[in-house]
Amino acid sequence: MPTHSRAAQPTTVLHLVQPVDGGVARVVTDLVRAQTAQGIRAVVGCPPGGTLGDAARSAGAEVFTWRAGRAPGPGLPAELAGARGLLRRIRPDLLHAHSAKAGLAGRLAARGTPPTVFQPHAWSFDAVGGTTAALALRWERYAARWADRVLCVSEAERRAGESEGITARWTVIRNGVDLDHFRPGAPDPAQDRAESRAALPLPPTFPADGPLAVCVGRICAQKGQDILLRAWPEVLAAVPAARLALVGDGPDAERLRRTAPARVHFAGAAADIRPWLRAADLVVLPSRWEGMALAPLEAMACGRPVLVSDVSGARESLPSGQGRLCLVPPEDPTALAEALGRLLAEPRLLAELGEQARQHARTDFDVRRTTDAVTGLYHELLGRPRPLNQERISR
Structure with missing residues (x-):
């Protein structure tokens, strides 16, 4: 029976995501749509409910259930076990963890294998106060070692991380929107x-x-x-x-x-x-x-x-x-x-x-520029040639 090398298979990216509605869900859906069109196997692990699962499937992704809540708490061991299970099952070439909870569970589960991109979509320590904020910041400083790249959507977000003592390999790729979808409805x-x-x-x-x-x-x-x-x-x-x-x-x-x-x-x-x-x-x-x-x-x-x-x-x-x-x-x-x-x-x-x-x-703010830059970052981290039509925005 003939064998096929891993390199001959499509690049597989696992998007681990906790928010299933709102801006993060739309960003992930846009990435999945573009990556599927580029021949990447895009897989999404996310909680049930919300809009993300159906939207990601429609955009071409395989979707697996990853049960996770927004806030840290006693459910973390089960969330971590679920993330490890997805990594074993899917065997992605690259993990892209979106937002604080996926960044926490995903980085703990992967520990840098496979190559990992963490995208905070706003810092977790800004969202809470007191002891919880201090713990979140301490975690982000420590866990940066398990991200091959921390991907920020604005220079201000990157500067905020740096100013709080997070030492990371940074890339900045600004958000974009679908300009064919979002446009005036009439000329006047x-x-x-x-x-x-x-x-x-x-x-x-x-x-x-x-x-x-x-x-x-x-x-x-x-x-x-x-x-x-x-x-x-x-x-x-x-x-x-x-x-x-x-x-x-x-x-x-x-x-x-x-x-x-x-x-x-x-x-x-x-x-x-x-x-x-x-x-x-x-x-x-x-x-x-x-x-x-x-x-x-x-x-x-x-x-x-x-x-x-x-x-x-x-x-x-x-x-x-x-x-x-x-x-x-x-x-x-x-x-x-x-x-x-x-x-x-x-x-x-x-x-x-x-x-x-x-x-x-x-x-x-053309989303095509954003998605091409993210895919270009993947190729860089995986050591694979970048398609000629992709533009990277990075620091």
Whole structure:
């Protein structure tokens, strides 16, 4: 019976992932789609539920169940055993561990064999406080030895790791979005907004012609919707016809809904967020921490201006010159209200910022550039020739 060398088989990459919704799930799905098209065998290990499993299968991945929770806790031994089981079963050429929990279990399970890429998607020690944050940082400093590369999505994310004493082999590859999917729905922005709003379930109590701010993201502490709701009464005092839609679901949704001020609509999760982005005059994301958030990139690709808190990746996301108007300090509802009120009162300024944002996204945030760079990194780590059409962005 003839034998086949391992080298003759397609390169196998195991994506170990804990978050099954939101930006991490979309990043992994984009990678899987591109890697499958390039002849790589992409395998995803993730918990059941959420959108990732089905999306990854549709993109061409084999999907295996890896049971893991978001937070560290007594389930870690079972999560570690599950990661080891996947590595034995799949025998990947390379492990790509996404986010804190997969980075913890994956690196402990692999210990550098096979070659390992760890992508934090925002640092775990930013997400917690006190003793837990100290332990998370201690772990990240220690575990960097088991990552052949720590892959950051912004220079700010890399600098944050370095400044906290993490010594690693770094690569920076910025997030990107599918520019064929995220684009204006009509050439004229006013027509685009009107048509999108007509198709959405906006409350009948909303003023018909008021400016609309939209916040897209998991409703949780990280994304800062509570800060936005604290700022909103002050926004209404400056722009009485303003409206706000929160698109997404999450652990804080019910609590925030009970105490929300006037002119706020909780739209819930949306299978397609494009109509909401296109309906907006302004897209706002007041995050407490990020690596480089996808929602602002998607909004800009749809031709909408964004207002974001000045956390990792935010400045690198914005067009040159927009930082003065479109960045606010994190966890500062007063500054957020002032910026929102100023922007929502100036439709011509919003139109100008939106066009700048659209051009910027199309120039700098094409997901094909991102996925090609990641695949190029794999080839480098595996010592294999890089396809000529791939561009690497690294440090």
